[in-house]
Amino acid sequence: MRDVYVIGAGVVSAAGSDLGSHIDSFRRRKSGLGKVSLFRTALDVPAGEVSMSNSELRRELSLPGKPVISRTALLGMKAASQAFEDACSSGFRLKGTIGLICGTSVGGMDISEDFWETHRDDLGEGDISSISMHDCGASTQAIASYLKSIAGCPGFDFITTISTACSSAGNAIMLGARMIRSGQLDYAIVGGMDSLCRFTLNGFNSLMILDSKPCRPFDATEAGLNLGEGAGFLILASDVSCRQAYCRVTGWSNVDEAFHQTGSSPEGDGPYMAMSQALAVAGLKPSEISFVNTHGTGTPSNDLSESSALIRLFQDHVPPFNSLKAYFGHTLGASEGVEAVCCAAAVKYGIKIGSLNFSRPIPGTGLVPYTGFEEGAGIDNIISNSFGFGGNCSSLVFSKL
């Protein structure tokens, strides 16, 4: 069994265009949530948009005007190439068997929904190439081609796409870690990407779980989530001589709560099982966890469930915990990609990142999230959670080298 190291990281979200700008947002406690400006929608809710338009992203990535590329893929290319360059700048050269594993929930829906609205009455019309990126795998393959075009990035021996709703990227990281541990891969580029679109915005609105104000995770007045977009990727490696690595991925788990298609049990069965099993894989006791990065969407259902699980697992010694959702929204399939990058940096630099928009705890749980900001804090092990529709609960453990 081989150890799994994080040797590179890249991220883009409403909180910033790279890892440094994310840390800066956390330091200044600055939220990236705002009005939807990049596409037309009848809904007036806050969202976490990446500030760059598609053409700005294409320009930065040096991609010529054609062919069609979904925003989901563009965001993924940006974060994954940052992660790759980050690993290279630390002196790593990716060789041996290499995998690319992406998580996404919408794929190319941002383009398909426009095509459908315009042409659904006459499907013989319109530029057919614009729907060629509808399926999720198309975005991953576009990212693979882009990475291959970067000098020093060899091809991929393994490539796949995962979609388990909001835990997609968490499960992509877990698969990469398992494949490295078992020796099937030497390096894995893992994470997730999702762009905002009307389809998902309206989907969550139809479920009545969007807050018309900025989300307030774990606060007594919390009333729902805000959606976001972005991408986050890690480079995982088995190389035990890594001195410039961020951290190790020591624990992981994927369980199904099997309770409700879109709701969470108030007792937190799924989150409890996920965190307990991830600790077991890591060989850690609850008392060895320094910090918990919760899924913490801001919906009363999720946050009660997750709080119950934290109390069940840690009892009177719940470690400091946060939710990052008020910085960039819930980025769905990308969420654990974006947040895993933040966790990897938190372990490496000993950063404690504080929750936003908290004033008093949920009655009944009394749990108070960490709301400060601290560097050089010394963090040994972080648990990071992501939960999705269908009862999918995933937890990862990031540990100091």
Added chain:
Amino acid sequence: MRHCYINGYALIISVDGFDSVDRDDSKAFFDCLYNGSHVPRDSFDYKKIISDGNLRRRMGPLVKSGVAAGLLCLDGVPSDSVGGIVTATGLGFLSDTERFMNDMIDRNESMLNPSPFMQSTFNTVGSHIAMIRGIHSYNMTYVHRGFSFESALSDAMMLIDEGAETVLAGGFDEMTFPVHKLLVRLGSAPKFQNGEISGFVLLSSIRTGNTFAELHCVKTRYGHFSEENLEKWRSDVALSYGTDLESAGIFDCDSSVSGPYMTDSASVLCNALEKGSGKTFIRNDFCGKNHSLILLDIL
């Protein structure tokens, strides 16, 4: 690697409009292949497999088909012995996606029914099976074109190797008339125009009297290669498992009933389990870029 056996399989095909010679173009085609026998259409009843009427009525066509095929495979298997449910779909629940999209446009983004949105989520089949059977273990969904089912099957094998006793793995996709029209324009439409196909297998670490096959490996290879290069790759895979392509039975995805279809290998595997014997390869070269080989020994 621990040995990995296939102890059950179920395939449900319900489609319209084949253009092949041996099937009537104008008539809907139905088949359910379950552990070696065909269930006649008259005696096949979704109600018997998915007994919760409210749940069943809310299900879109592919959700119902996928859940039913998965539950058939799990029939008689204790829930606590299931170490994972791993599903695959290329395009997901198209009927539900279209329904929600049309509602959103027609109703100008207000007062929308959330059911088709919830069901358009790719992991819906896997999670429904988990909920119906109370299975709390690993639950995963792969959505990568011609690699979707291969990824699921290879993850399921890895779970067996990691210690799971039983793992359910399946692939499913549907076609709707509008999407078929679009795929014709893109030059990659399957041979049927409307309907759904779901294929599941039950993997186990234990060989029993009901074991159908031993699964040896699932290999994928991504990119454009010359036919010569691909043939060498396939031979090398065969060789590493002590066989060669000439002496093994080969089932090709493009020759099956469904034509170019993202999770075709799931139904081809089920057909191979019924018709094949001995060393068998399932060969897939989806869109000239997603190449895969599944090697099994059919008992």
